[in-house]
Ligand code: G
């Protein structure tokens with residue numbers, strides 16, 4: 001299988017990278033954190049994006065090694081950002097596949113943070129409902145351990161798929177990420193669709209805040225969407241309007257120019 005070969009080669013030749021996308025405060029547009037997004041930078045084929053890689057890595061069991069490599073890259077990038085004035089308190093959100101929640105994860109993460117002198121409070125663990133749907137006591141124990149260690153837990157793609165409100169009650173969730181389809185529906189479709197989208201987002205915001213969670217909007221591409229989401233009371237946002245996911249070198253340059 002071609003993709004399996006790409007994955008093995010990428011592990012061996014060090015082609016995996018953690019791109020970064022800023023997450024901004026919707027009030028003032030300032031960067032509050034970054035999401036790490038995996039990329040396989042193939043020397044001939046170019047950038048291969050994660051969706052397919054992760055599916056195949058989960059099937060053939062290489063996801064543990066892939067996930068660990070991306071985690072190393074992501075934390076290394078956070079350490080580099082930390083050397084920049086103004087970016088030394090930003091947080092880093094990292095996506096995790098359900099199969100990565102093994103009992104060795106907390107120890108591996110702790111060792112990486114120690115190595116780079118980074119506080120666990122700056123790490124956000126992004127999970128989807130797929131992690132919680134497993135209903136596996138071992139997975140729950142790992143999540144609880146990470147939460148007690150000081151990391152925050154974000155529930156990704158909220159409001160779509162099988163994401164259930166009860167997860168906010170049953171798991172130590174700190175951040176709710178409203179799926180980008182909600183952002184898109186704010187500015188497309190009929191007036192009625194747009195009005196109902198605003199109601200749904202407001203409802204998610206109200207419930208999330210009452211559960212003590214902060215709320216992040218995904219997929220913001222226009223100023224109009226930013227303004228609407230800010231008015232709807234969401235806390236943070238990310239999307240192409242602010243920045244595409246980019247390599248650490250580009251991100252450092254961009255931040256240096258802005259400061
Ligand atoms: O960046 P992009 O839009 O191509 O990401 C596609 C999908 O891959 C998204 O659902 C994203 O959450 C997921 N993804 C990106 N990076 C990682 C990663 O490091 N680990 C896991 N498990 N998923 C990731």
Ligand code: G
Nearest residue numbers: 095156157218219220221238239240241245
């Ligand atoms: O599943 P998750 O929410 O982690 O996936 C995030 C995905 O969305 C990544 O593939 C990322 O590259 C992509 N993304 C980030 N910002 C935008 C945006 O403004 N518009 C669109 N269409 N995709 C975005």
Ligand code: NA
Nearest residue numbers: 035095126156
């Ligand atoms: Na994510």
Ligand code: MN
Nearest residue numbers: 156157177218
């Ligand atoms: Mn998402």
